Amino acid sequence: xxxxxxxxxxxxxxxxxxxxxxxxxxxxxxxxxxxxxxxxxxxxxxxxxxxxxxxxxxxxxxxxxxxxxxxxxxxxxxxxxxxxxxxxxxxxxxxxxxxxxxxxxxxxxxxxxxxxxxxxxxxxxxxxxxxxxxxxxxxxxxxxxxxxxxxxxxxxxxxxxxxxxxxxxxxxxxxxxxxxxxxxxxxxxxxxxxxxxxxxxxxxxxxxxxxxxxxxxxxxxxxxxxxxxxxxxx
Numbered sequence: 001x002x003x004x005x006x007x008x009x010x011x012x013x014x015x016x017x018x019x020x021x022x023x024x025x026x027x028x029x030x031x032x033x034x035x036x037x038x039x040x041x042x043x044x045x046x047x048x049x050x051x052x053x054x055x056x057x058x059x060x061x062x063x064x065x066x067x068x069x070x071x072x073x074x075x076x077x078x079x080x081x082x083x084x085x086x087x088x089x090x091x092x093x094x095x096x097x098x099x100x101x102x103x104x105x106x107x108x109x110x111x112x113x114x115x116x117x118x119x120x121x122x123x124x125x126x127x128x129x130x131x132x133x134x135x136x137x138x139x140x141x142x143x144x145x146x147x148x149x150x151x152x153x154x155x156x157x158x159x160x161x162x163x164x165x166x167x168x169x170x171x172x173x174x175x176x177x178x179x180x181x182x183x184x185x186x187x188x189x190x191x192x193x194x195x196x197x198x199x200x201x202x203x204x205x206x207x208x209x210x211x212x213x214x215x216x217x218x219x220x221x222x223x224x225x226x227x228x229x230x231x232x233x234x
Contacts, residue, residue, distance in 0.1 A: 021062045025054060028069035029136050035076040036136075041129045046137035054141060065141050068122055072140060081126045083110055090114075090123045096203040096212060100171035105199045106216065114203060114214045119143030122212060131219040133184060133191045148182040162213055165200055169210050172201035181222065194220045 029045035036043055046054075057065065075090045083106045091097060096114070106112065111131065114123035120143055132139055138147065145155075157177035165173065175197040184190035196218045203212040 021059070021066070022051070022055060024066055025062065025069065025137075026051070028066065028073055029140075032069065032073050032076055032136055032140075035073065036126075036129060039076075039079070039081060039126050039129075041126070043129060043132070044135040047135045050135050050137035050141070054137060068120070069140060071122070072124075075123070076126070079126050083108060083112065083125065083127075086125050087112055087123075090125075091203070094122060094212075095206055097206075098172070098214070099169060099202055099204055099210075102172050102199075102201045102214060105172050105201075109218065110198070110216045111219050112214065112216050114212050115144060116212045119145055123214075128219075131191065131193050131221060133189065147185060149185050150182040151180060154180045161200060165202055165213065166210060169202040172199050174198070175200050175215070192222045194222055 026046065033043055033045040054062070054065070071093050074093050075086075078089060079086050080089075084103045087103065087106065094114070109127060110125075111128040112123070112125040113121055113128060116122050121140065124139070134147065154177060161175055161177060177197065179194065179196045181192060181194050183192045198216045198218070201214045202210045203214055205211045
């Protein structure tokens with residue numbers, strides 16, 4: 001019995017996440033990184049710091065992340081890098097559906113993202129990877145509130161816009177908060193990016209419950225290593 005307990009302990013990280021679970025997550029991140037290379041995009045699978053964060057996940061959180069990464073891998077491997085076709089494909093994988101014709105609101109070059117209500121990004125089109133320097137572990141496993149430095153007024157406006165949509169999910173609507181600048185909060189050489197949000201749209205699950213929010217925007221890299229406080233607004 002004592003030997004069995006030692007074996008169980010040896011198979012877990014200090015936080016309790018089983019080594020087999022962490023190994024699976026690392027393998028999926030490496031596979032996603034490899035698939036992105038076929039689209040001409042080079043991103044590290046993970047950093048040591050991001051792995052330390054993942055090691056602190058509960059088994060439930062690790063299972064959720066493993067499912068999400070598996071879905072992302074399927075999407076990137078099958079992506080045609082065409083906005084409408086990719087979004088339809090991604091929604092099928094995620095088991096989500098729009099409540100109106102979101103596809104008519106898409107334009108070539110749009111960055112399209114979907115976040116669940118915990119703030120985790122569950123969908124990011126191929127174009128979006130051109131505007132990050134994060135490792136895949138960071139961008140796919142951590143909430144957006146931890147990833148970027150942005151003006152507090154903008155954060156409040158974003159929350160208000162999401163709540164407005166959720167309280168009355170009429171479909172795709174223009175985003176009302178202003179263009180702004182964000183700086184990545186994690187990487188050694190963070191990117192500073194100008195964002196122009198365009199539309200926000202509720203996403204429903206198979207039972208018709210709104211479980212996620214889609215946004216579209218255009219992005220433009222400004223420069224690297226510029227102090228975030230000097231970039232509150234353009």
